[in-house]
């Protein structure tokens with residue numbers, strides 16, 4: 001196991017070398033059915049790319065390189081089913097941004113989402129991470145508002161030095177995704193200067209690049225998920 005993670009680190013260092021200081025690792029997590037994969041591929045299609053065919057219930061992960069506001073993100077969409085969640089931990093080192101996707105319509109599971117988020121944030125590797133909460137499925141009638149999501153997820157109990165922001169969105173239409181990415185890009189670009197909850201301004205995912213190294217990282221993760 002240790003050797004496998006070492007290989008992962010090595011590949012990631014190669015990616016850093018290739019993309020320099022602009023490259024940021026962003027993990028996208030949340031419960032199953034929250035809409036993570038839809039977010040990933042809607043961002044891809046907003047960028048003019050042909051998105052991958054929809055694949056519900058991600059077993060493992062999807063990963064794409066996304067450029068936004070001059071920053072290059074390696075955006076990892078990790079399957080949210082409980083059997084997948086242990087794999088989230090493998091990617092925590094070097095993670096600078098965390099996108100936590102919530103199904104705003106699923107009131108029955110919001111406390112499970114809260115518990116997963118707080119459990120994840122207890123990991124030391126995530127100290128200094130910038131947290132974007134996507135309050136997804138805002139197109140549905142019986143949805144939780146931003147204030148309700150903040151309260152239910154107990155975001156105000158998080159450490160004061162942890163920056164977080166809640167963005168309402170609809171992953172199927174793409175509404176709100178760009179604003180969320182704006183906040184994340186600003187937070188990651190100006191780690192000293194952006195107070196929690198501020199920084200919304202418009203912008204688009206401008207381009208996307210794929211890097212061969214991703215498939216190597218993916219192979220290593222495949223091994224981790226199988227064992």
Ligand SMILES: Nc1nc2c(ncn2[C@@H]2O[C@H](COP(=O)(O)OP(=O)(O)OP(=O)(O)O)[C@@H](O)[C@H]2O)c(=O)[nH]1
Nearest residue numbers: 032033034035036037038057058080137170171172
């Ligand atoms: N109405 C509505 N449905 C959405 C929205 N976003 C995603 N969905 C639907 O929710 C379902 C689950 O979406 P996925 O993107 O597969 O969810 P996921 O978080 O990747 O789930 P796992 O891979 O199991 O972790 C799909 O049927 C999507 O079409 C949204 O904004 N509004």
Ligand SMILES: [Mg+2]
Nearest residue numbers: 036037057058
């Ligand atoms: Mg998925």
